[in-house]
Amino acid sequence: MKGKNFLYSQKVAPYVFVLPFILSFAIFWIYPLITAFTMSFQDIGAIKTEWVGLANYTKLLKDKVFMIAVANSTKYMFFTLVLLIPFPMLFAVLMDSNIVKAKGLWKAILYMPALTSVVISGTLFRLMFTEYKTGQMNIISQALGFGTYKWLKNGWSGMLALLVVACWRWTGVNMLYFLSGLKSIDSALYEAADIDGASAFQKFRYVTLPLLKPTTIYVLTISVYAGLAMFLESYMLWAGNSSPNNIGLTIVGYLYKRGIEKNDMGYACAVGVVLLIVALIINFAQLILNGTFKKED
Amino acid sequence: MKKQRTLSRSPKRIALTILGTGFFVILCLIIAFPIVAGLLASFRPGTELIRRGLALDFDISTMTLANYTYLFGGNVDSQKYFMWYKNSLIITLVSVVLTLLICYFVAYGLTMYDFKLRNLLFTLVIATMMVPFEILMLPLYKEIIKLHLIDTYFGVIVIGLCSASTIFFFRQYLGGLPKDLLSAARIDGANEYYISVKIILPLAKPAFASMGILCAMGAWNAILWPLLVLKGAEKFTLPIGLNTLLTPYGNNYDVLIAGSMFGILPIFIIFLLFQKYIIDGMTAGAVKG
Incomplete structure (x- = not known):
């Protein structure tokens, strides 16, 4: 009876509630995170595991394929930021205005790609970027007088394909994020701007943009991570983890290749640690640049 | 909703509305294209796909x-396909129910009580969101x-049960x-535990709806982790199974x-039925930052 009262007390109950999180955090987060670090200093063979110090990291620095993967992931992240923040923001502003009818329908259609599994969308886009002349991209390029092109066999066009998939999947989602940010802006501010005779551009520049900042930071943060950690889009676009001359290889793709396909877990974990450090640096940099750590005024 | 005042019928206004709406019509046509083309292609032999790519062909006669x-014929491929479909349904259903309950109770503990470790634990919830799963x-x-x-x-489900974003x-x-609801019930x-289940949980139904749909979408479409964990073809989920069909020979x-x-x-x-909840759930983090 005493045990029961103990569990039922207001002091103990919160710990019972949060217990699953503590367990899950310890077992499926902190433990693997620490293991990722320790494994990155090891050579993990089938029979025995050896400590090799920084050998995995020094090897990484000289690894040309890894450099290609880093370059691809960074390029992809950069272009997704350029494409998937300003445009969805403008689309959201337009959607929020009163010159658009049937908004619900457009929002639903624009969200559809996010519901589709990467396996399916990757397959559809691979068919559209086919080198045959009936693929959509070749129809367009022929119409413009360029003839057919091997889209998925050349570096720049491979990246273009990845970016097209990214824009297709995320434009609608990011637009909805910005739309919900816009909804939280007090319309009295726009009325005040009207009274002051502000133009549409001035209203956007001095009211909308600053007040959308929390949403922009959120979208920026998830986009940095999603961009750096992109893997499945490339995996599906090239039907497997190998693209000609590694044009579609990403950091996580390389991690998967070394860790799972070649069973070189120690080296793969070093790749993962580098990815983590890069992701954290970029995020802290943008948080500082955006003044998140400054005192609120 | 803001009422449009004087200009609502002017020609300028009508032209702007046509432009604004027209923009989204074109954007939506582009976005819908791959799915529509895929749907049309699904009514033609698969060899056409290999030969012609994803052609947009509205010719009904072919x-x-x-x-x-x-696919529905009960043959070997059909049996395999519906086995994957069933596996995906089971995994989705179980993981959604468990994730929602666990995350609700964790969030309940973190919200309704003032206890020593509360802020630390909440910081840890946020920290888990900062590290990519990969x-x-x-x-x-x-x-x-x-x-x-x-x-x-x-093994597929367990690592995601305490989803930070859901909490x-x-x-x-x-x-x-x-x-006050809590103190009233205590009096x-x-x-x-009775309060958390019988009094607060029913009030949180909209939150369950939002998060349930987002979790279901995630579980139904998950690829990377199931691809690692599931080894036997009889356990595959739908995306993993479909992935095995992607042979070079087509x-x-x-x-x-x-x-x-x-x-x-x-x-x-699900999306069409619960669209409103999805948008609420997805954008919860974005507004308050």
Whole structure:
């Protein structure tokens, strides 16, 4: 009876509630995170595991394929930021205005790609970027007088394909994020701007943009991570983890290749640690640049 | 809703409306294109896909239901496909129910009580969102092997049960409920667990709806982790199974294209039914930053 009262007390109950999180955090987060670090200093063979110090990291620095993967992931992240923040923001502003009818329908259609599994969308886009002349991209390029092109066999066009998939999947989602940010802006501010005779551009520049900042930071943060950690889009676009001359290889793709396909877990974990450090640096940099750590005024 | 005042019928206004709406019509046509083209292609032989790519061909006379009759025909491929479909349904359903309950109770504990570790624990919830899953993937894989959970549904589900974003959303939602409810119930003699289940949980139904749909979408479409954990073809989920059909020879493209389109269906239906909740759930984190 005493045990029961103990569990039922207001002091103990919160710990019972949060217990699953503590367990899950310890077992499926902190433990693997620490293991990722320790494994990155090891050579993990089938029979025995050896400590090799920084050998995995020094090897990484000289690894040309890894450099290609880093370059691809960074390029992809950069272009997704350029494409998937300003445009969805403008689309959201337009959607929020009163010159658009049937908004619900457009929002639903624009969200559809996010519901589709990467396996399916990757397959559809691979068919559209086919080198045959009936693929959509070749129809367009022929119409413009360029003839057919091997889209998925050349570096720049491979990246273009990845970016097209990214824009297709995320434009609608990011637009909805910005739309919900816009909804939280007090319309009295726009009325005040009207009274002051502000133009549409001035209203956007001095009211909308600053007040959308929390949403922009959120979208920026998830986009940095999603961009750096992109893997499945490339995996599906090239039907497997190998693209000609590694044009579609990403950091996580390389991690998967070394860790799972070649069973070189120690080296793969070093790749993962580098990815983590890069992701954290970029995020802290943008948080500082955006003044998140400054005192609120 | 803002009422449009004087200009609502002027020619300038009408022209602007046509431009604004027209912009979204064009954008939506572009966005819908791959899915529409895929749907049309699913009514033609798979060999056409290999030969012509994803052609947009509205010619009804060359369409056939053959891919679908084959898919539903009860043959070997059909049995395989619906086994994957069933596996995906089971995994989705179980993981959604467990994730929602666990995350609700964790968020409840973090919101309704003032206790020593509260802020620390909430910081840890946020911290787990800061590390991409892909970095933990390999150590988790080794761990799952050690725990003998490899090639089991539980191994697929277990790592995501305490989803940080779900906890975060429930906490936002529960934070908006009046705490007087708790003290009133305590005065009536209700114990802590009774309050959390019988009094607060029914009030959180909209939050359950939002998060349930987002979790279902995630589980139905998950690829990377199930691809690592599930080894036997009889345990595959739908995306993993469809992925195995992607041979370079394309001999399976009939099943692949029809199966892909039929695989999108459950999520599309859920989305159309619960659209409002999805948008609420997804944007909860974005407004408050």
